[in-house]
Amino acid sequence: MLVKHAVLAIDELPCGEMRTVMSGNVSIVLARTADGAVHALRNRCSHMGARLEFGRLERLVVGGEVGRYELAEEFVLRCPWHGYEFSLLTGRCVADPGGLGVRRYEASVEDGMIVIDR
């Protein structure tokens, strides 16, 4: 059963930034994208365990052919150690969608607080 946990005031997470919070004994990275949406991923890379809080929040780069790339609407959290990118929408590694993934939590804003379901 999922329980809602208020973890941070929304005012403390500007668009384009990330914050790390503890929910019980679980470290969670909160990321707020340019559109104001809040996302929550577990703060541990599933590749070799890096703390994702030291990674970067970026738009996903996509390209269908060599030398031609564009920015997608989707945002990813890029791991600081080896650069694997995890979708904020699914937690899946974009280069390995059937394999590596990071636990993702539903996040919402209620009464000025970011609330995650865990």
Ligand code: FES
């Ligand atoms: S530890 Fe994250 S990509 Fe290797």
